[in-house]
Amino acid sequence: MKKATALLLGLLLCLTVLTAAGGTQGDPLISLSYLTGAFTQTLDEAVNTRLEASDETIRGAAGQGAALPASPAGWEEHTLKEGDILSGATGLAVVPLGGGIRLDVSGGAVVDVTVGEEVLPGRLLSANHRYIVAENTQADFTVTTPAAVLSYEGSGTLTRSLSTDYYAAACALREAGLFRGSGSGIGEGFGLYLAPTRGESLVMFLRLLGEEADALAAAGTHPFTDVPNWLSPYVAWAWQRGYTSGVAADRFGSDQPVTAVEYEEFLLRALGYSVAGVDDYTTSLERALGLGALTQGEYDMLREEVFLRAHTAYVSYYSLDMPLNGTAETLAQRLIAAGRMTEAQLEAARAQINFSRIS
Numbered sequence: 178m179k180k181a182t183a184l185l186l187g188l189l190l191c192l193t194v195l196t197a198a199g200g201t202q203g204d205p206l207i208s209l210s211y212l213t214g215a216f217t218q219t220l221d222e223a224v225n226t227r228l229e230a231s232d233e234t235i236r237g238a239a240g241q242g243a244a245l246p247a248s249p250a251g252w253e254e255h256t257l258k259e260g261d262i263l264s265g266a267t268g269l270a271v272v273p274l275g276g277g278i279r280l281d282v283s284g285g286a287v288v289d290v291t292v293g294e295e296v297l298p299g300r301l302l303s304a305n306h307r308y309i310v311a312e313n314t315q316a317d318f319t320v321t322t323p324a325a326v327l328s329y330e331g332s333g334t335l336t337r338s339l340s341t342d343y344y345a346a347a348c349a350l351r352e353a354g355l356f357r358g359s360g361s362g363i364g365e366g367f368g369l370y371l372a373p374t375r376g377e378s379l380v381m382f383l384r385l386l387g388e389e390a391d392a393l394a395a396a397g398t399h400p401f402t403d404v405p406n407w408l409s410p411y412v413a414w415a416w417q418r419g420y421t422s423g424v425a426a427d428r429f430g431s432d433q434p435v436t437a438v439e440y441e442e443f444l445l446r447a448l449g450y451s452v453a454g455v456d457d458y459t460t461s462l463e464r465a466l467g468l469g470a471l472t473q474g475e476y477d478m479l480r481e482e483v484f485l486r487a488h489t490a491y492v493s494y495y496s497l498d499m500p501l502n503g504t505a506e507t508l509a510q511r512l513i514a515a516g517r518m519t520e521a522q523l524e525a526a527r528a529q530i531n532f533s534r535i536s
Contacts, residue, residue: 254328256364260338261325263318269310269331271302271318274363276325276370278302278318285314324369324487342532343369343487346494349529353497353509353522355384356490369487376408376431377486378440379421381493383411385447385508387517401429420446437479440489441465449502470499474535494526495534 254274257263263271267285271278280287282298289296291306301321302308310316310331318327324343347367350356358366383389389411397413401423404412412429415421424430442461445451450468451458462479465471471479471492479488497509512518 252328252330254326254364255335256344256367256369257320257325257327257335258338258342258344259320259323259340261320262336262338263327263329263333264316264336265310265318265329265331265333266315267310267312269316269333270329271308271310272306272328273302273304273308273318274326274328275304275368276323277321278325278327279321280308281317281319283315286311287314287316322370323482323485324364324367326364326370341491341535343485343491345529345531347487347490349494349526350490352525352529353512353518355381355493355518367486367490369485369490371486372434372484373440373486373489374431375424375429375433375435375439376404376411378435378443378489379415380408380411381489382420382443382447383415384517385444385493385496385512387512387515388414390517399429400427401431403428404431419452435484437484437488438462440484441471441479441492444470444492444496448496448499448508468499470496472534472536478535494530497523497526 252272255263257276265271278301280296280298280300280302282296286295288294288309288311289303289306290309291303296302296308302318318329320327320338323341344364344367347356347369351358356367359368360366361368364370380389383392392411392414395410395414397410397417399409399413399416401412401416408431412431416423416429424433438459438461442451442458445461445465445468448470450464450470451461462471462476466473466476475492475495479492482488497512498507500507501511506514509518509523513520513523
């Protein structure tokens with residue numbers, strides 16, 4: 178009875194609070210800052226008040242009822258990998274920020290307070306919704322994608338899986354000065370759960386060539402009308418040197434998703450094994466496997482999975498150890514010799530890797 182009362186009150190209060198504040202006609206969505214700020218405080222206070230009042234009516238001779246525990250101050254944000262599990266009980270609040278998160282429940286319920294409804298076990302959670310574990314409930318939040326970002330408040334236990342840590346690969350590239358965040362503020366801006374775009378892939382290609390600074394310093398032009406200002410110097414540099422072309426005479430396709438096949442072609446060009454205009458770039462994965470740039474396990478993974486920025490970080494990192502075409506010099510050694518990376522940066526990058534290569 179108490180559990181059902183608590184859940185019902187929580188749902189009614191969620192609907193009441195959501196209706197009362199947090200959105201406008203021009204911006205009807207409830208912002209994350211509101212959910213984690215004023216809304217959290219209002220909901221917690223209101224639920225505790227209502228539950229205490231409810232306790233007085235149903236307690237009777239049974240003695241003191243259990244009150245909802247106070248949530249620890251502050252939210253924790255983690256970039257997780259596939260198979261990682263956040264487990265918690267009553268009072269744990271969770272906000273998925275990106276990637277796939279599946280809910281499993283043992284008894285009781287978990288409430289999506291953003292829409293004011295109970296969440297069925299086995300469901301994938303919606304990004305930027307706030308979920309609260311109800312009374313007498315044990316919940317598991319399991320990552321189902323190569324990478325995900327999860328924010329939570331309350332008492333929880335994080336169980337790490339043995340799957341590939343793409344976040345570590347991204348951190349390694351950041352140490353080497355080759356991978357940066359988007360400035361989104363989520364997951365350090367890495368966006369590992371997102372598909373990479375042609376524009377982003379071109380930037381990585383020029384960094385691996387050691388030509389990013391040259392591109393930014395140049396004042397080149399290009400014929401494309403769909404290139405944002407931040408990307409324009411990169412596109413002009415690459416277009417004028419014949420590194421890449423657009424998807425049409427006047428369109429570069431800056432925001433188009435890139436496939437594993439297309440990105441691996443960029444890497445082969447950076448390594449000197451391919452050039453723009455190759456007759457059949459669709460064989461890039463097979464050529465990379467034959468050259469030793471990919472292992473069999475990596476080849477299979479790239480063929481089977483949806484290509485994400487997580488995979489971009491992974492294959493880019495391991496390309497650093499690949500010898501350049503016709504030489505014994507690796508890509509990392511070339512970048513160091515050109516002054517685009519230091520030995521210290523390379524060592525700091527290697528120190529981030531805490532997993533074995535996919536074999």
